[in-house]
Amino acid sequence: MDTVIETVGLRRSYRGFDAVRGIDFTVARGELFALLGTNGAGKTSTLEILEGQATPTGGTVRVLGRDPFRERAAVRPRIGVMLQEGGFPPELTVLETVRMWAGCTSGARPADEALALTNLNHRRKVRVKQLSGGERRRLDLALALLGRPEVLFLDEPTTGLDAQSRRDTWELIGELKAQGTTVLLTTHYLEEAEQLADRLAIMHRGLIATTGRVADVVAERPSRISFELPGDRLLGELPPLAPMGVTKHETEGRTVRLETRDLQRTATELLTWAQHAGVTLHALDARSASLEEAFMEIAKNLDNEETR
Numbered sequence: 001m002d003t004v005i006e007t008v009g010l011r012r013s014y015r016g017f018d019a020v021r022g023i024d025f026t027v028a029r030g031e032l033f034a035l036l037g038t039n040g041a042g043k044t045s046t047l048e049i050l051e052g053q054a055t056p057t058g059g060t061v062r063v064l065g066r067d068p069f070r071e072r073a074a075v076r077p078r079i080g081v082m083l084q085e086g087g088f089p090p091e092l093t094v095l096e097t098v099r100m101w102a103g104c105t106s107g108a109r110p111a112d113e114a115l116a117l118t119n120l121n122h123r124r125k126v127r128v129k130q131l132s133g134g135e136r137r138r139l140d141l142a143l144a145l146l147g148r149p150e151v152l153f154l155d156e157p158t159t160g161l162d163a164q165s166r167r168d169t170w171e172l173i174g175e176l177k178a179q180g181t182t183v184l185l186t187t188h189y190l191e192e193a194e195q196l197a198d199r200l201a202i203m204h205r206g207l208i209a210t211t212g213r214v215a216d217v218v219a220e221r222p223s224r225i226s227f228e229l230p231g232d233r234l235l236g237e238l239p240p241l242a243p244m245g246v247t248k249h250e251t252e253g254r255t256v257r258l259e260t261r262d263l264q265r266t267a268t269e270l271l272t273w274a275q276h277a278g279v280t281l282h283a284l285d286a287r288s289a290s291l292e293e294a295f296m297e298i299a300k301n302l303d304n305e306e307t308r
């Protein structure tokens, strides 16, 4: 495996406040790795170190086999960076901004190509201050792509984008990945991570709470079934739940909620019982765990542990 990004025991403190408290992860060439986390979890603090904008308080970091801060001159031309806040000169037009940036970038793509990739060609003559928030994010992305980077760091690339622009950006990121670009992105949109990420890490208060492929992170969580029993049926009429694979259950009035690690088996046995018993299950809902549930549960559990 060709490791492109590696952190070992990475720490970052701000005047005694530990924002990143020792994290380890690797990203292989061509992989898309998503850093998720609650607000203030330490994602941007981590990203800034990987981008060579800051030094770690402890631990080591390697990007393309080098120290991104000390060996910035060697690393910077090979990476593309999209910050959370771009900060462009407001009076320049979109095209002038891209040309100015291209002037500082070795082997830059033509400005037209960068603008076409990010669907900004029709806005080329507009001043930056007149762009919408979403258009500014796309301009940020255009600049990050100018140098045809081997590694792309994207800090919340689709925040503020409308649904169509978000999907266009996902498509573009997917194409860049297909061309072999290694991507590390942070996002608050769990659907974005589900769509794009090969692997992800969920950060919480400076630590990685869980990491793995999306399917693995989700597989650690139970699936859920809920339904309402009709008024003429008693809860006691339900078959024994444990043999159906139910790991947890609760009732509220006539509503029954079940958790299971084997959704197909539990659902099949429940529906078979209902059919034989002539019971109609109202408001029946059966669903696999989602990344969102995994995320919420991790954040809740860790908060409970810390307040204990």
Ligand SMILES: Nc1ncnc2c1ncn2[C@@H]1O[C@H](COP(=O)(O)OP(=O)(O)OP(=O)(O)O)[C@@H](O)[C@H]1O
Pocket: 014, 017, 019, 037, 038, 039, 040, 041, 042, 043, 044, 045, 046
């Ligand atoms: N320059 C700084 N000085 C002091 N504290 C800081 C500084 N930058 C960040 N922090 C703190 O470090 C913690 C981690 O911040 P960071 O921006 O890395 O989190 P994040 O996961 O990117 O959050 P968000 O999702 O809200 O963007 C937060 O508690 C933040 O207030």
